[in-house]
Amino acid sequence: MIRCLVVDDEPHAIELLTSYISKVPSMDLEFSTTDPIEALHYVQYHKPGLIFLDIHMPELDGMQFLKLLAGRSKVILTTAYAEYALEGYEHDIVDYLLKPILLERFLKAVQKAMHLLETPSVEQPVSGKNTSSEEDFIFVKTETRNKIIQIQLADIEYIEGLGNYVSFYTSTARIVTLLTMKELEERLPTTKFIRIHHSYVVPVHKITQVEGNRLHIGTHKLPIGETYKKAFLLMLESRILKSKKQ
Numbered sequence: 001m002i003r004c005l006v007v008d009d010e011p012h013a014i015e016l017l018t019s020y021i022s023k024v025p026s027m028d029l030e031f032s033t034t035d036p037i038e039a040l041h042y043v044q045y046h047k048p049g050l051i052f053l054d055i056h057m058p059e060l061d062g063m064q065f066l067k068l069l070a071g072r073s074k075v076i077l078t079t080a081y082a083e084y085a086l087e088g089y090e091h092d093i094v095d096y097l098l099k100p101i102l103l104e105r106f107l108k109a110v111q112k113a114m115h116l117l118e119t120p121s122v123e124q125p126v127s128g129k130n131t132s133s134e135e136d137f138i139f140v141k142t143e144t145r146n147k148i149i150q151i152q153l154a155d156i157e158y159i160e161g162l163g164n165y166v167s168f169y170t171s172t173a174r175i176v177t178l179l180t181m182k183e184l185e186e187r188l189p190t191t192k193f194i195r196i197h198h199s200y201v202v203p204v205h206k207i208t209q210v211e212g213n214r215l216h217i218g219t220h221k222l223p224i225g226e227t228y229k230k231a232f233l234l235m236l237e238s239r240i241l242k243s244k245k246q
Helices: 013-022 038-048 062-069 081-091 105-116 183-185 226-239
Strands: 002-007 027-032 048-055 074-079 095-100 137-141 146-151 156-162 165-170 173-177 193-197 200-203 210-211 213-217 220-223
Touching: 002 013, 002 038, 002 105, 013 027, 027 038, 038 226, 048 062, 048 183, 062 074, 062 193, 062 226, 095 105, 137 173, 146 173, 156 183, 156 220, 183 200, 193 210, 193 220, 193 226, 200 213, 200 220
Parallel strands: 002 027, 002 048, 048 074, 074 095
Antiparallel strands: 137 146, 156 165, 156 200, 165 173, 193 200, 210 213, 213 220
8 A cells, every 4th residue: 555645835736636646556645735844743743655745835845845855755746847857856756746736647646656556676886976876985086196085974073165165173183175165966865965055065873953043063063044044944853752742
């Protein structure tokens, strides 16, 4: 039985998908909501197999939701805008349903999801930031004597950008390489790293404290920029252990 979650800010869209899901014996709609924040909390505790996700929603859109979801469930996007399809597939979605959603098209997408959920995942070479098998190290080229250095992701304390260069800070060294922050983000696994500022990317598991507009990583205090604050706090909120009564 595939346990499903529907997230859409339009109640009538939820009603339609609820009706379609009820026609498939091997699917069970466990929860539906118009609130994407509530949906993230649900995923944290219940881990549904398949999520039907709208793109245009207030507070948190579907693409932001996908980044925070970090591959924990299979996703079928639902929207009235075809131009987001390519970006959706970059996040490894199952399929893309254009509204108004026809039953025949819905069933085709569901068949794809069933096949993926029933087929054991096969590890693929790392080629991007959301691959199923992520390397635990990276290689960078330094300006000093044209050396290539391996950096273990677990050793990174934080990363600082300055123009076309980035500095990797570990507990024992600072390693500088010619790379922009955008290029860096495209190579780092989003399940492990998050950008918090125009100049900083941090490993999520190294964050020891968040206080106002700063976070602590060991003895380092780093600023949280306004542009990145919302996504950072949503990521944090989705990982906070809470009683179901809260």
